[in-house]
Structures are given as C-alpha cells and as structure tokens.
C-alpha cells in the first residue's frame with residue numbers, strides 16, 4: 001500500500017514559489033491500477049516523484065509497503081522537522097518501486113540486453129543469474145528477439161517495452177508510469193496499456209499511472225485522482241468519477257473522451273435545440289451499469305405519449321462496466337413530459353434538463 005498524507009512540495013524560483021503539491025492525501029491499494037489525471041503543470045510528476053523520493057517533500061508523510069519513507073512534524077520552535085529515509089534503506093526502498101517515463105530514458109549505446117541488465121549489475125548478482133533474469137524479462141514484455149538490438153533500431157512501443165523490462169528487473173511491487181504512452185501512436189499506446197494490464201494481473205503489480213488523457217484512465221484504471229494546481233480535487237472509483245463527476249475540471253476530462261463533447265458546439269449552431277420551449281425539452285440521460293441494457297426509451301414513448309429523438313449518444317466501456325450517455329429531445333404534453341422524466345429517475349437513469 002502507498003499512503004500519502006498532507007503532502008506539500010514547493011519549488012522556489014526567482015519568479016516566485018510554485019506550490020506543486022498542496023496538502024495531497026491519497027492511498028493506493030496493493031495490486032490496483034491507480035490513475036492520476038491532470039493538465040500539464042498540475043503537479044502529477046511532482047507527486048509521483050515524491051513516492052520514490054526523487055523529489056523530497058516539504059511536509060507530510062509517505063509510506064510505501066509499510067515503510068515510512070518521509071515524515072514531518074512541527075517542532076517546539078514552530079518549524080517543520082522532516083525525517084527522510086537515506087542511504088542503504090533508500091536504495092532498498094527504490095528497488096521496490098520501478099518507474100517508466102514518456103521518453104523511455106534508455107542508454108542509446110547499449111543493447112536491449114544491457115539496458116535491462118543495467119539495474120542488476122550493481123546488486124552483486126552473478127553474471128549467469130543476470131542473463132537468465134534478463135531473458136525472462138524480455139520474454140515477459142515480448143521482446144526476446146530484440147536482445148542484441150540498439151534502441152535506435154526499435155519503434156517507440158518497443159523502446160517502452162525495454163524500459164518496462166528494466167523497471168521490473170528488481171522485482172518491484174510498484175510501477176510508477178509518468179506519461180509512458182504520451183509519445184506513442186494509438187496502436188503502440190494500446191499495446192503498452194494491455195501489457196501493463198497483463199503485468200498487473202500476472203505479477204500483482206501495483207501501478208500508479210499518470211496521464212493527461214481520459215481515454216487512458218478509462219481503459220485501464222481501477223481508481224483515479226484528478227489533480228489541478230497541485231491539489232487533488234476529486235478521487236474515487238474510476239466508474240463513479242466517470243458517471244458522476246463533481247469538479248468542473250473532471251467534467252471537462254469526462255467530456256473530452258466522449259461524443260457528448262460536441263454538445264456545446266451543437267447548441268451554439270442549432271437554434272431549434274437551444275430554445276427549449278413548452279412541450280419540448282432537451283435532456284441528458286445517464287445510464288449506469290444498473291440501467292444500461294434496458295429498453296427505457298421505447299417504453300417511455302409507449303407509456304407516456306411522448307416522442308424521444310436522439311441528438312447525441314456515447315457509450316463508454318470501463319473496467320467496472322458500461323456507461324451510456326444520451327442527449328435527446330423529448331416532445332409531448334407538459335404533464336406527460338413531467339411523468340416521463342419522473343419515470344426515468346425511477347429506472348435509475350440520471351436525468352438532467354439542459
């Protein structure tokens with residue numbers, strides 16, 4: 001388990017202080033894929049680099065697998081006193097936490113084999129043992145045939161596979177992934193995400209995945225935290241955050257991965273839709289896993305003599321289930337419309353009149 005409590009990190013610069021992490025509290029369970037999403041500059045990298053102490057926080061606590069890596073308290077003089085794990089204990093803790101990056105950070109002059117062997121070379125492991133471990137790791141990431149290649153001879157996706165193999169060399173329980181697919185094309189992104197998912201299942205690896213793309217959060221994460229200006233503004237099960245986003249920035253992220261993002265544009269250009277009139281409403285319906293397969297719309301027309309026409313529709317397939325969104329126009333007598341909307345609510349369909 002990774003437990004971060006009241007974490008603060010400030011960068012001092014000539015142009016002023018940057019509060020990159022503000023009072024961040026979150027916990028990540030063993031074996032889960034935990035997403036951290038935010039725009040550039042939100043503080044995601046800072047937060048994740050605090051987990052392995054590549055950045056040392058100003059205050060707060062960091063606990064990884066039961067070991068306290070950083071802890072602070074306020075002394076009698078009112079000043080913050082911090083205790084940080086150092087030396088051998090820090091190296092040991094870091095061996096338990098692998099990390100991958102957007103630009104792979106491979107050694108260009110070394111072969112794939114040597115890149116993966118690199119973290120094993122300074123642990124007093126015998127040559128034959130290193131060789132068999134590297135072979136095993138390359139097999140795990142599907143690159144057995146590339147062991148003698150150099151990074152320049154590999155595609156982006158293959159380079160990231162090498163980086164993943166290297167990050168796993170010391171059998172860490174945690175993998176930190178900082179925008180690991182941001183430099184890859186959609187196909188390579190998909191294959192790296194399925195590899196991460198496979199490693200999560202096979203090895204029980206805990207993965208902390210940073211991204212600015214909601215589609216990635218949607219595909220792979222169990223839980224998610226949304227960051228803005230150094231703060232975690234929302235966190236929870238990915239499905240819950242997706243189906244009932246609260247913070248404005250979360251709504252923006254959710255819409256960015258949905259056909260419903262076209263709604264504003266549509267409203268701007270379509271007077272008929274924009275002017276909700278008597279006997280007509282523009283509604284947004286949310287079907288969660290309890291209602292998604294039901295024939296609610298046709299039932300509505302039959303029961304309440306209203307007409308429902310679909311304007312926009314989107315279905316998301318998340319780890320925890322399917323989520324449907326529908327923007328429709330509902331026509332009919334006022335009392336029929338009210339009764340129909342009431343009925344939808346009873347069928348556990350989320351209803352919002354736009």
Ligand SMILES: Nc1ncnc2c1ncn2[C@@H]1O[C@H](COP(=O)(O)OP(=O)(O)O)[C@@H](O)[C@H]1O
Nearest residue numbers: 011013018020039040041042043044045046047
């Ligand atoms: N070493 C540094 N020195 C000064 N400011 C920094 C440093 N690293 C990051 N920052 C600033 O901290 C904020 C958070 O950065 P970062 O954690 O990299 O965000 P993200 O990964 O979400 O893009 C940004 O405003 C960034 O400019």
Ligand SMILES: [Mg+2]
Nearest residue numbers: 044045046179
């Ligand atoms: Mg970053």
